[in-house]
Amino acid sequence: xxxxxxxxxxxxxxxxxxxxxxxxxxxxxxxxxxxxxxxxxxxxxxxxxxxxxxxxxxxxxxxxxxxxxxxxxxxxxxxxxxxxxxxxxxxxxxxxxxxxxxxxxxxxxxxxxxxxxxxxxxxxxxxxxxxxxxxxxxxxxxxxxxxxxxxxxxxxxxxxxxxxxxxxxxxxxxxxxxxxxxxxxxxxxxxxxxxxxxxxxxxxx
Amino acid sequence: xxxxxxxxxxxxxxxxxxxxxxxxxxxxxxxxxxxxxxxxxxxxxxxxxxxxxxxxxxxxxxxxxxxxxxxxxxxxxxxxxxxxxxxxxxxxxxxxxxxxxxxxxxxxxxxxxxxxxxxxxxxxxxxxxxxxxxxxxxxxxxxxxxxxxxxxxxxxxxxxxxxxxxxxxxxxxxxxx
Numbered sequence: 398x399x400x401x402x403x404x405x406x407x408x409x410x411x412x413x414x415x416x417x418x419x420x421x422x423x424x425x426x427x428x429x430x431x432x433x434x435x436x437x438x439x440x441x442x443x444x445x446x447x448x449x450x451x452x453x454x455x456x457x458x459x460x461x462x463x464x465x466x467x468x469x470x471x472x473x474x475x476x477x478x479x480x481x482x483x484x485x486x487x488x489x490x491x492x493x494x495x496x497x498x499x500x501x502x503x504x505x506x507x508x509x510x511x512x513x514x515x516x517x518x519x520x521x522x523x524x525x526x527x528x529x530x531x532x533x534x535x536x537x538x539x540x541x542x543x544x545x546x547x548x549x550x551x552x553x554x555x556x557x558x559x560x561x562x563x564x565x566x567x568x569x570x571x572x573x574x575x576x577x578x579x580x581x582x583x584x585x586x587x588x589x590x591x592x593x594x595x596x597x598x599x600x601x602x
Numbered sequence: 603x604x605x606x607x608x609x610x611x612x613x614x615x616x617x618x619x620x621x622x623x624x625x626x627x628x629x630x631x632x633x634x635x636x637x638x639x640x641x642x643x644x645x646x647x648x649x650x651x652x653x654x655x656x657x658x659x660x661x662x663x664x665x666x667x668x669x670x671x672x673x674x675x676x677x678x679x680x681x682x683x684x685x686x687x688x689x690x691x692x693x694x695x696x697x698x699x700x701x702x703x704x705x706x707x708x709x710x711x712x713x714x715x716x717x718x719x720x721x722x723x724x725x726x727x728x729x730x731x732x733x734x735x736x737x738x739x740x741x742x743x744x745x746x747x748x749x750x751x752x753x754x755x756x757x758x759x760x761x762x763x764x765x766x767x768x769x770x771x772x773x774x775x776x777x778x779x
């Protein structure tokens with residue numbers, strides 16, 4: 398009787414452990430996966446998007462230039478204007494060397510950021526910044542290549558009931574389209590300018 | 603009787619406190635109210651400011667409104683592992699003697715449904731609602747798009763519920779977290 402009881406207890410314990418283990422696995426899988434924000438230095442990031450003039454823009458379009466890529470959206474009141482203002486100040490500080498740099502702003506909110514909205518938005522910072530959009534699939538594919546995370550966050554407090562969470566770094570690609578640096582939003586235009594001048598110098602030597 | 607005497611003294615002190623000018627309005631001053639110009643035709647804008655609680659008790663910023671926009675909301679922007687997140691906040695506490703600083707990279711009052719673009723050099727009216735200090739009207743100077751600080755002209759822009767202790771205050775450089 399005693400032995401049988403222990404067998405039953407053991408079997409029950411194994412059953413409980415198995416159920417608990419599989420439900421933990423299931424919970425892990427059903428949770429939003431952690432964003433994979435890794436992009437390796439010197440990697441290329443092929444993308445196919447659409448300019449505000451309707452023309453296709455790919456990673457090949459600006460080969461030969463240093464390309465700054467930032468993902469954001471126009472209703473973002475804080476970090477996006479901060480970054481674009483810093484980029485505009487950097488372009489101004491670069492003077493004629495700014496011709497060797499192309500800044501791109503990719504919307505992660507293409508349904509609200511129509512070509513007209515996007516064009517007017519980037520122009521307010523610097524007419525040289527190009528706004529890019531595309532289909533949901535094109536934007537998702539580009540973001541994946543850059544290791545950019547974005548997600549709709551729903552709340553009745555926001556216009557249209559949502560805001561966008563998104564990665565806030567600026568990706569710096571060299572003239573051969575390889576990732577060489579990452580600018581974080583707390584970097585000053587002076588720091589960004591120095592880094593870009595360095596890259597321009599290295600490229601022309 | 604010692605206890606009741608103590609209670610009585612405390613009551614008198616509280617009563618005196620409540621009729622002194624500093625306590626009558628909660629002793630809240632709002633300075634450095636400024637906004638960023640809105641880029642293009644974007645219908646949302648951000649207002650930043652400093653609210654200083656000179657009173658003896660804690661207070662809370664519980665809301666805002668502006669005739670320039672359909673709604674004014676309190677928001678927090680935060681960086682989480684390189685990802686920008688913006689979330690609504692119900693209220694923001696201000697301990698006695700402390701300042702609440704709304705600045706880029708942190709808290710802001712978000713104007714949504716702007717009736718007209720916010721233009722650099724203009725001003726925008728804003729009424730802040732505090733739990734104890736009540737309503738305080740301020741005029742926010744509009745700086746350039748994406749500006750990190752109000753600029754040299756706007757030091758005295760904010761009004762306060764207690765003009766004597768207003769002043770320009772100091773603006774620390776914002777930092778991202």
